Amino acid sequence: MNETKDIAIEVVGLSKSYGPVRALRSVDIAIGRNEYFVLLGPSGGGKTTLLRMIGGFTKPTAGRILLHGVDVAHLPPDKRPTCMVFQSYALFPHMTVAGNVGYGLKLKGMSKAEIQVRLDAVLEMVGLNGYQARMPWELSGGQQQRVQLARALVLEPEILLLDEPLAALDEQLRKDMCIWLKHLQERVGITFIHVTHNQEEAMSVADRIALIADGELVECGDARQVYRTPARRFTASFMGESNLLDGTVAEVSGDGTVTVDVGIARVAVPSADATAGIQAAVSVRSEAMRLIPRDQAQGADEQALDAIYQEEIYLGLMTRQIMALPNGQTISVRSVSDDDEAPAFQAGDAVRVVWKTAAGRLHLS
Amino acid sequence: MQDDYANIWGIRLQWAYLLAVVFVLMVPVFYNLYISFNEFGFGAARYEFTLDWYGVIFTDRLLTGAMGWTLALALVTVVFVVPMGLLTAKLFKQAGRRLKLTVVAVMLLPLFVPADIFASALLVFFKQLNRIFQTVAEMTGIGAFETWFELGFMTAVIGLIIYTIPYVFIVILITMGRYRAEQTEAARSCGATAWRAFWDVEFPQIRAGVFSSCAFTVILAFNEYVRTSTLKGGFDTFTSVLVSQMLNIGMSEQSYAMGGLISAVAITVIGSIIVFTLVRTDRLQRIERAKAQPVGAD
Amino acid sequence: MAGSDWRDRYGTEGGGPRPASLGVMARVFSEDGLGKWALYAPTVFVILFFIVPTALTVVWSFFERTMFWMEPGFTLFSYVNFFTSARFENFLFSMLHSSVSVVVSFVVGFPIAVFVRRHVPTVAQHRVILLFILPFMVSEIIRTFMLRPVLGRNGLVNTFLTDLGVISEPITQILFTPTGVIIGEVLSFLPFIVFSGFLAMEAVPKYIFEVCQDLGASRWRTFWDIIVPLAAPGIFAGSVFIFVNGIGVALIPSILGGPGAVNAGLIATQAIIALDIPLAMAVSAIMMVTLFGLLAIGHRLFNLTKILEPQA
Numbered sequence: 001m002n003e004t005k006d007i008a009i010e011v012v013g014l015s016k017s018y019g020p021v022r023a024l025r026s027v028d029i030a031i032g033r034n035e036y037f038v039l040l041g042p043s044g045g046g047k048t049t050l051l052r053m054i055g056g057f058t059k060p061t062a063g064r065i066l067l068h069g070v071d072v073a074h075l076p077p078d079k080r081p082t083c084m085v086f087q088s089y090a091l092f093p094h095m096t097v098a099g100n101v102g103y104g105l106k107l108k109g110m111s112k113a114e115i116q117v118r119l120d121a122v123l124e125m126v127g128l129n130g131y132q133a134r135m136p137w138e139l140s141g142g143q144q145q146r147v148q149l150a151r152a153l154v155l156e157p158e159i160l161l162l163d164e165p166l167a168a169l170d171e172q173l174r175k176d177m178c179i180w181l182k183h184l185q186e187r188v189g190i191t192f193i194h195v196t197h198n199q200e201e202a203m204s205v206a207d208r209i210a211l212i213a214d215g216e217l218v219e220c221g222d223a224r225q226v227y228r229t230p231a232r233r234f235t236a237s238f239m240g241e242s243n244l245l246d247g248t249v250a251e252v253s254g255d256g257t258v259t260v261d262v263g264i265a266r267v268a269v270p271s272a273d274a275t276a277g278i279q280a281a282v283s284v285r286s287e288a289m290r291l292i293p294r295d296q297a298q299g300a301d302e303q304a305l306d307a308i309y310q311e312e313i314y315l316g317l318m319t320r321q322i323m324a325l326p327n328g329q330t331i332s333v334r335s336v337s338d339d340d341e342a343p344a345f346q347a348g349d350a351v352r353v354v355w356k357t358a359a360g361r362l363h364l365s
Numbered sequence: 366m367q368d369d370y371a372n373i374w375g376i377r378l379q380w381a382y383l384l385a386v387v388f389v390l391m392v393p394v395f396y397n398l399y400i401s402f403n404e405f406g407f408g409a410a411r412y413e414f415t416l417d418w419y420g421v422i423f424t425d426r427l428l429t430g431a432m433g434w435t436l437a438l439a440l441v442t443v444v445f446v447v448p449m450g451l452l453t454a455k456l457f458k459q460a461g462r463r464l465k466l467t468v469v470a471v472m473l474l475p476l477f478v479p480a481d482i483f484a485s486a487l488l489v490f491f492k493q494l495n496r497i498f499q500t501v502a503e504m505t506g507i508g509a510f511e512t513w514f515e516l517g518f519m520t521a522v523i524g525l526i527i528y529t530i531p532y533v534f535i536v537i538l539i540t541m542g543r544y545r546a547e548q549t550e551a552a553r554s555c556g557a558t559a560w561r562a563f564w565d566v567e568f569p570q571i572r573a574g575v576f577s578s579c580a581f582t583v584i585l586a587f588n589e590y591v592r593t594s595t596l597k598g599g600f601d602t603f604t605s606v607l608v609s610q611m612l613n614i615g616m617s618e619q620s621y622a623m624g625g626l627i628s629a630v631a632i633t634v635i636g637s638i639i640v641f642t643l644v645r646t647d648r649l650q651r652i653e654r655a656k657a658q659p660v661g662a663d
Numbered sequence: 664m665a666g667s668d669w670r671d672r673y674g675t676e677g678g679g680p681r682p683a684s685l686g687v688m689a690r691v692f693s694e695d696g697l698g699k700w701a702l703y704a705p706t707v708f709v710i711l712f713f714i715v716p717t718a719l720t721v722v723w724s725f726f727e728r729t730m731f732w733m734e735p736g737f738t739l740f741s742y743v744n745f746f747t748s749a750r751f752e753n754f755l756f757s758m759l760h761s762s763v764s765v766v767v768s769f770v771v772g773f774p775i776a777v778f779v780r781r782h783v784p785t786v787a788q789h790r791v792i793l794l795f796i797l798p799f800m801v802s803e804i805i806r807t808f809m810l811r812p813v814l815g816r817n818g819l820v821n822t823f824l825t826d827l828g829v830i831s832e833p834i835t836q837i838l839f840t841p842t843g844v845i846i847g848e849v850l851s852f853l854p855f856i857v858f859s860g861f862l863a864m865e866a867v868p869k870y871i872f873e874v875c876q877d878l879g880a881s882r883w884r885t886f887w888d889i890i891v892p893l894a895a896p897g898i899f900a901g902s903v904f905i906f907v908n909g910i911g912v913a914l915i916p917s918i919l920g921g922p923g924a925v926n927a928g929l930i931a932t933q934a935i936i937a938l939d940i941p942l943a944m945a946v947s948a949i950m951m952v953t954l955f956g957l958l959a960i961g962h963r964l965f966n967l968t969k970i971l972e973p974q975a
Contacts, residue, residue, distance in 0.1 A: 056553075077554050078554070078555075078556045078558055082554070083554050084551065084554040086550065086551060087547075089548070090545070092551070092565075092566050093570065094570060103552070103565070104555035104556050107557055151555065155555065155556065376782050379774075379778045382774075382775070382778075383778065383779070386772070387795065389850070390798035390850060390853060390854070391798050391801075392819070393806050393809035393813050393850070394798065394806065396819050397805060407812050408818075449704070449705035449708065452701060452702050453706060455702055456706065459702075468706055471710060471714065472709065475709070475713055477903070477904055477954060478907075478911070478950075478951070479910075479927075479950065480914075480928070481911060481913040481914075481931055482927070482928060482947045482950045485931045485932065485935055485943050486716045486717045487712070487713075488935065489716070489719075489720070489935075490719060492732075493719075523712050527709060527712055530705065584800050585800075588800075588802030588803070588804070590804045591912075591913070591914065604804050616811065624805040624808070627801075628802070631800045631801050632800070634800075635796060635797055639793050639794075639796075642790065642793065
């Protein structure tokens, strides 16, 4: 979706402090026009604060918010070209669906007939035609969220802000709504900024993801890229399920790999630039690892660590095997469950954990 | 959550006790009404129903005048105190922890200070202010605020505002407690100014609390005696006439009728608020049930 | 998309049309300077016309008495006058009567709060408590004055009891005695122990009762070991209220009490009438110190902020 180079929103050095507590520390982000952008991170990390500052609900302590190059940081929400969808409870309970959706148009002073036309069109779009006369409490959670979307979209905002819009829904409905939201965004073609703490939700809707934790922008990039090749150690620990090994860079070889001393062994990881002696971490996704008996050797393009087998946890589609490294750290390896196989190892067995050298990722911060 | 093993008669007994206590609290009021309808007044051997004593009230010029002043006091107090309660409740909602506690402490303190102490302090305060202003006027010739705090209608209203504001604040705060701030933000997001968001979205949801606090204020202001009579200056109010009658002439048939009238009005207003609240809670419960079983699948 | 219309919007003043008459309120509710300060105005008003006057009573109590008013100075005369006269004795007696009223109100009223919390369905609890608003909304003038005919020689109680044959001679030992004052105080202030007790009971989760039953605690033990400690802040607040009003409301002893029934409120009122302003202020100051002293002790013991905090 980000074929246009147009920037819709640019946030420069944005900070927010509540007394001594710094909720957000000098964040810079540029979000393109017509992009589905996700702010992902653990709760309390500052992502909602950032979204609320873009929407005009929270005043920044410092920094600028540029919408199409115009600084709007001083403007209240009703004077910004943004519209917000909240987690829940945000429908006006004393108004019908039509009253809710038409409220913004009424404020604009639009005629009743015109409101009616737009109302029907937008309700059609969100699949709630015929629900005009319902009261909010007569709707299910998913329908309520779609009314909220209609209420926002009918105003034709340039940027739609979604604050944990699916968090109050149950698992299955959330998955369906993710796909629906993605398609909706493609259809209306405006910028969506979506806040969530749910990684799967983020992956399924986002063009680009910004990971925010502890009030800082950790990493920002294409959804796949953030998942597959995270640059920062935190990203690797937050996205998916990775095993992390901390150590120091021991040697930089010319062939594009770096050897890291992780205490119990040395492992090689692909990397372009690093200097020997600095702190580093190596991460490998748990599904990229596999388990072999101790007496078997790894392949030429593989790295290996000795470990003691502990237990197996059957998760349905996947099975997780847990090992202990000599230094006590646990390593988890996930693989697609085999139906008929009895467990290949017993607790206490000496095993090796191996992975393709290319699957390792080096994190210098 | 009901205790299936509870002794049903034990619970009925406790209900009976509760209602008996309410009844005993109301006995003086009922007895007053009973006497006021007797043509022969208190302690007479005969009882004959009459409304004559109430007729007497409305022909007494002193009383009708006092009634007018009382009503004016009550209405002016409402006009000031309800927006004040509303603003303070809003302040409370958006305040930090420390400010919240300060606001609650300041607003609820008038509830704890006994009427006569409250009235004496305010009386001396106003008189002292007045003396200071008069001295200033004599010295400088600026008489602009010389009469500001002379005892009168305004000082009585100030006393009544302080007296009623705790109740107004609590009632509005409780109704506001059910309101979700997201709705204001959603309205702002739709392009409403802060005022429109309040008027279109928040106010309709706290209207019941605002109206009840108006009713409370009118009743409290109507019933109030010590503070008003201390701070009012020249004119008479309903309760001040009633008390001076009772103290000077003793309990006459007319004073029973006045007491009966004022109680009947209060009971009717509060009674209808209670009934209205019952109906409303029933409606809210129905909504609650409807929420539990949403109409139509997703 | 709605290309440029938001840029038009953001230069203009308001957001859409609104009636001109609402302009003032609109300003009050906007977040700019004026609106922000308007929120504080009522609190400032209460501080100015209530907290300041009550605090100043302490200052004025040290002033010199003049013929019709008082003049700045520092004298303990009013305090000496209060503590060395019969007033102080009366004051102590009114404290005693007030304490009895607190105990009676607690015994009669608090079980109601517990019962409502325990056995009434949650949605209906507030309505039941609302019943106690009803007597409170009738003027205390009427409720107090009417106790004269109710308790009097040929009043309601005596007539009723004589008709039942329980007594042959009317009881005349109630009205114009301390008993009359205590009855008056209990009937006037009982609703408050029910309200504050109920508020405090809201802090007691309902499952507590089931846990106690499960552990085999008797009703009595449950009450003293669990309910009273948990509800202590509310019980205390209600008790302070009744106690302070018992010694501060002049109406009850002056209508229902005998010649010696004089409490702080009555002393202050009489001092004002006698134009002994510093004495009235000294009595007020003593009352305020009593009130704040009790609240401070309560706060240390039970952390009163627990009930002050959020009913919202």
